[in-house]
Amino acid sequence: MRFFAPKNNVLPGFRLAMGFTLFYLSLIVLIPVAAIFIKTAAAGWSQFWQTATSPRVVASYRLSFGVSALAALANGVFGLLAAWVLVRYEFIGKRMVDALVDLPFALPTAVAGISLTTVYAETGWIGQWLKPLGVKVAFTPLGVLVALTFIGLPFVVRTVQPVLQDLDREVEDAAASLGANRWQTFYRVIFPALWPAALTGATLAFARAVGEYGSVIFISGNMPMRTEITPLLIVTKLEQYDYAGATAIAVVMLVASFSLLLLINLLQWWSAHRGT
Amino acid sequence: MSAIPLHPLTPNSNLARLPRRTGGVQSFPNAEPAWIRWSLIAVSLAFLASFLFVPLTAVFWEAFRKGAAVYWASFQDPDARSAIRLTLLTAMIAVPLNLVFGVAAAWAIAKFDFPGKSVLITLIDLPFAVSPVVSGLIYVLLFGAQGWWGPWLAAHNIRIIFATPGIVLATIFVTFPFVARELIPLMQSQGTEEEQAAIVLGANGWQTFFRVTLPNIRWGLLYGVILCNARAMGEFGAVSVVSGHVRGLTNTMPLHIEILYNEYQFAAAFAVASLLAMLALITLAAKTAVTWKSRGPLEDHANHNSTGDAHEH
Amino acid sequence: MSIEVRDVHKTFGTFAALKGVSLKIQSGELMALLGPSGSGKTTLLRIIAGLETPDDGSGDILFHGENVAALRAAARHVGFVFQHYALFRHMTVFENIAFGLRVRPRRNRPSNDAIRGKVASLLKLVQLENFAGRYPSQLSGGQRQRVALARALAVEPRVLLLDEPFGSLDAKVRKELRAWIRRLHDEIHITSVFVTHDQDEALEVADRVAVMNEGAIEQIGTPEEVYDQPASAFVYQFLGNVNIFEGRIRNGRLRIGCLELPVSSPESADNQPARAYVRPHDIELARIVAGEGVRRGTVQHIHTAGPIVRVGVRTFDGSQTIEVEIAREKHQELDLRVGNVVYYRMRHSQIFVEDYSI
Ligand SMILES: Nc1ncnc2c1ncn2[C@@H]1O[C@H](COP(=O)(O)OP(=O)(O)OP(=O)(O)O)[C@@H](O)[C@H]1O
Ligand SMILES: [Mg+2]
Numbered sequence: 040m041r042f043f044a045p046k047n048n049v050l051p052g053f054r055l056a057m058g059f060t061l062f063y064l065s066l067i068v069l070i071p072v073a074a075i076f077i078k079t080a081a082a083g084w085s086q087f088w089q090t091a092t093s094p095r096v097v098a099s100y101r102l103s104f105g106v107s108a109l110a111a112l113a114n115g116v117f118g119l120l121a122a123w124v125l126v127r128y129e130f131i132g133k134r135m136v137d138a139l140v141d142l143p144f145a146l147p148t149a150v151a152g153i154s155l156t157t158v159y160a161e162t163g164w165i166g167q168w169l170k171p172l173g174v175k176v177a178f179t180p181l182g183v184l185v186a187l188t189f190i191g192l193p194f195v196v197r198t199v200q201p202v203l204q205d206l207d208r209e210v211e212d213a214a215a216s217l218g219a220n221r222w223q224t225f226y227r228v229i230f231p232a233l234w235p236a237a238l239t240g241a242t243l244a245f246a247r248a249v250g251e252y253g254s255v256i257f258i259s260g261n262m263p264m265r266t267e268i269t270p271l272l273i274v275t276k277l278e279q280y281d282y283a284g285a286t287a288i289a290v291v292m293l294v295a296s297f298s299l300l301l302l303i304n305l306l307q308w309w310s311a312h313r314g315t
Numbered sequence: 316m317s318a319i320p321l322h323p324l325t326p327n328s329n330l331a332r333l334p335r336r337t338g339g340v341q342s343f344p345n346a347e348p349a350w351i352r353w354s355l356i357a358v359s360l361a362f363l364a365s366f367l368f369v370p371l372t373a374v375f376w377e378a379f380r381k382g383a384a385v386y387w388a389s390f391q392d393p394d395a396r397s398a399i400r401l402t403l404l405t406a407m408i409a410v411p412l413n414l415v416f417g418v419a420a421a422w423a424i425a426k427f428d429f430p431g432k433s434v435l436i437t438l439i440d441l442p443f444a445v446s447p448v449v450s451g452l453i454y455v456l457l458f459g460a461q462g463w464w465g466p467w468l469a470a471h472n473i474r475i476i477f478a479t480p481g482i483v484l485a486t487i488f489v490t491f492p493f494v495a496r497e498l499i500p501l502m503q504s505q506g507t508e509e510e511q512a513a514i515v516l517g518a519n520g521w522q523t524f525f526r527v528t529l530p531n532i533r534w535g536l537l538y539g540v541i542l543c544n545a546r547a548m549g550e551f552g553a554v555s556v557v558s559g560h561v562r563g564l565t566n567t568m569p570l571h572i573e574i575l576y577n578e579y580q581f582a583a584a585f586a587v588a589s590l591l592a593m594l595a596l597i598t599l600a601a602k603t604a605v606t607w608k609s610r611g612p613l614e615d616h617a618n619h620n621s622t623g624d625a626h627e628h
Numbered sequence: 629m630s631i632e633v634r635d636v637h638k639t640f641g642t643f644a645a646l647k648g649v650s651l652k653i654q655s656g657e658l659m660a661l662l663g664p665s666g667s668g669k670t671t672l673l674r675i676i677a678g679l680e681t682p683d684d685g686s687g688d689i690l691f692h693g694e695n696v697a698a699l700r701a702a703a704r705h706v707g708f709v710f711q712h713y714a715l716f717r718h719m720t721v722f723e724n725i726a727f728g729l730r731v732r733p734r735r736n737r738p739s740n741d742a743i744r745g746k747v748a749s750l751l752k753l754v755q756l757e758n759f760a761g762r763y764p765s766q767l768s769g770g771q772r773q774r775v776a777l778a779r780a781l782a783v784e785p786r787v788l789l790l791d792e793p794f795g796s797l798d799a800k801v802r803k804e805l806r807a808w809i810r811r812l813h814d815e816i817h818i819t820s821v822f823v824t825h826d827q828d829e830a831l832e833v834a835d836r837v838a839v840m841n842e843g844a845i846e847q848i849g850t851p852e853e854v855y856d857q858p859a860s861a862f863v864y865q866f867l868g869n870v871n872i873f874e875g876r877i878r879n880g881r882l883r884i885g886c887l888e889l890p891v892s893s894p895e896s897a898d899n900q901p902a903r904a905y906v907r908p909h910d911i912e913l914a915r916i917v918a919g920e921g922v923r924r925g926t927v928q929h930i931h932t933a934g935p936i937v938r939v940g941v942r943t944f945d946g947s948q949t950i951e952v953e954i955a956r957e958k959h960q961e962l963d964l965r966v967g968n969v970v971y972y973r974m975r976h977s978q979i980f981v982e983d984y985s986i
Contacts, residue, residue, distance in 0.1 A: 147549025
């Protein structure tokens with residue numbers, strides 16, 4: 040049986056389009072990504088393990104994955120809220136706010152990094168109000184959280200919004216007519232319909248946050264063992280010409296990325312086929 | 316498949332017919348009390364403001380803090396100019412290549428059925444999931460001095476890493492999925508009937524694509540290109556790894572910003588940053604316009620929701 | 629231009645959508661493909677157009693005796709009207725119709741003036757002269773349908789294929805377009821095949837009807853033939869309402885309870901289960917017993933809406949309710965009320981022996 044053989048053979052151009060797609064995909068993505076694994080395998084398991092589990096590296100995992108999880112959680116909660124407000128309520132400037140949600144997708148990470156640092160520094164527009172409360176953001180793990188929350192902000196909003204829009208208002212009216220109050224309607228009728236999308240969005244935000252570099256390095260302060268994220272550690276190793284070390288950490292990151300990609304696909308598949 | 320409602324407040328026709336009071340107050344019998352509504356709006360606006368609006372404003376504020384003269388002077392610096400040039404050059408190579416790829420991939424995926432389609436889509440998404448730093452690293456491992464082809468390249472005096480080709484390659488990798496990702500769902504939702512009609516009327520493949528498919532996807536395509544371009548010009552992590560940070564030679568705008576910032580030249584850093592922030596704003600405006608356009612009067616959702624042999628995956 | 633389909637098979641995965649279909653359509657004929665949903669009508673039409681290929685090695689498609697099976701859709705010169713019209717939504721009505729002419733290779737592409745003239749005459753033909761500048765989304769369903777037709781005709785196709793041309797229109801527009809398309813066909817005489825699952829439509833419009841069921845053709849004939857002499861129980865049932873009586877064959881006659889009907893096919897074995905099919909208008913009603921083969925029943929309901937009165941008659945043994953259609957005058961003459969005793973007689977019936985050979 041021919042693999043990649045189209046069933047619909049009326050439209051032309053399948054071979055050309057597919058041929059180019061596979062060629063370009065292999066050239067730009069598949070071969071380079073495969074190379075890194077082959078390189079690691081060649082270097083040997085023990086060296087890989089030693090680098091990948093050294094204390095400084097492990098501390099960076101803890102920070103990167105832990106804070107990314109917190110950021111994803113924050114985005115899950117506030118993203119759901121923002122999506123709700125944007126879909127269900129009317130207020131002045133709504134369209135502009137809606138458009139602005141995509142800013143973290145569009146704004147270069149370096150720009151976001153220096154700007155967040157300035158705003159959340161002790162003298163910054165927001166930082167000065169937090170300082171009297173004893174909250175220090177810039178150059179602490181909290182700063183990392185701020186940057187990672189920024190970077191993942193659009194995901195939950197954008198995955199929940201369409202689901203919320205498609206939600207049949209009649210179902211809510213039905214619940215109300217059956218005697219449910221607004222809160223009961225929300226957590227028994229609306230929330231169950233939204234949370235798979237919110238979960239998918241939060242996972243996307245998490246995946247993005249784990250690998251984020253540009254927006255974090257300015258605000259984090261980059262203190263080893265404390266505010267050093269894993270991607271930064273890769274760069275540090277590279278600058279010291281420690282290619283093997285950089286590669287070992289990169290492989291860990293890649294495996295994490297692949298697992299997350301798989302998880303996201305499963306989540307999407309599951310939320311699409313749920314209840315049908 | 317249900318049509319996307321034109322207005323979020325009128326998700327179904329029953330409610331659309333209900334009278335709505337003006338001034339942003341809804342008259343649904345089954346809605347939250349006003350105080351809850353306004354608190355929710357306040358909380359989410361506060362969240363969005365402190366993460367989006369304030370940092371965005373800060374970029375322009377800081378850029379002009381020392382006055383317009385200092386702002387303009389930042390762009391007189393030859394290093395800044397060469398950074399801008401390199402950024403434009405990189406985008407000019409990366410975006411068209413990814414555009415051609417995106418169109419080809421979307422054509423194959425959206426208009427044909429074949430086994431392994433969802434695997435292919437996942438592979439196309441891969442660069443989204445990979446950390447930018449790792450994206451840069453993989454090219455260092457291939458083409459760097461210690462890399463696979465490093466010695467061969469060095470022997471033939473070809474520089475890829477710490478030079479423009481590496482920057483372009485890393486940028487292509489990072490922006491790889493953008494156009495394809497924008498086009499695939501769009502073309503899937505449009506089905507293949509119009510193309511089939513064109514073929515039966517005697518059009519060849521290119522005519523079908525340029526006269527029927529392309530006009531139908533032009534707004535989505537435009538947005539994909541703008542997004543791809545924004546990311547290509549703004550990429551930091553991947554480019555940082557492969558560039559080598561040679562001033563005036565291998566610095567792109569984001570790298571230049573980093574250097575200026577680390578040298579405490581904040582005004583200059585934010586001046587260059589303000590250019591990229593403008594680009595981001597244009598991107599957002601373009602997205603809004605495209606979304607608006609594709610819901611406009613000429614698009615016929617009623618006709619096409621039923622016709623699409625949209626493939627679900 | 630005649631069309632011949634020879635022994636075409638089509639499988640989707642493991643599902644056989646067409647199981648050896650053969651069909652011959654005469655030049656200038658208007659043929660209807662009639663069948664229930666999923667019977668393979670669209671598939672057959674798309675195979676004729678070249679939009680789908682038959683299973684490897686099966687079947688041939690001949691246009692005017694010439695085998696076109698190897699030709700691509702574009703080379704077959706067919707006009708195809710899609711079920712949902714597939715109009716190009718970014719083009720005006722004018723540009724939609726002109727498309728097929730504009731995409732011709734330069735050397736046989738008509739001049740702009742010629743294209744304009746051609747489109748204008750087609751717009752006149754489909755009675756849309758004033759709509760040239762509109763976009764498809766600004767047209768009604770019936771208007772879109774006619775644009776799709778004009779677009780298909782613009783390239784002067786050898787045959788015209790229409791997939792459920794009236795499918796998504798409301799009842800009144802359907803009726804109008806039905807008569808219109810028949811007149812159009814009488815005018816331009818292009819060999820045409822149209823798909824429908826509406827029996828009235830097929831019987832009213834077509835020269836001949838091919839009745840399809842589960843990927844096979846059950847019967848081909850003129851509307852009169854398929855209606856009056858159905859070749860199978862399926863065709864009988866599909867074309868119009870029918871009363872079914874179950875019984876057994878005894879001594880060459882079908883016994884249904886105490887009723888006996890003559891069986892035409894002599895080879896049917898004794899004691900075999902069989903069914904008699906009787907159309908509602910083939911049953912006579914009377915208030916008094918008159919003649920042979922008359923059974924007794926009671927009136928169960930009467931629907932008087934429309935030109936025909938439908939009477940439900942409960943059989944004497946109470947086993948079933950039969951539907952009877954009588955003219956209004958007849959109904960007035962009989963003066964029936966619910967609960968009345970009536971006598972019914974089958975004027976005409978057809979018996980199909982149940983097939984256990986499968
Ligand atoms: N591309 C396809 N893949 C799989 N199965 C298909 C495909 N096209 C058609 N079928 C199946 O083949 C059978 C016949 O389909 P077809 O569209 O020809 O029916 P039809 O008679 O036109 O029905 P309808 O009146 O509903 O349009 C159906 O059971 C359908 O599910
Ligand atoms: Mg059909």
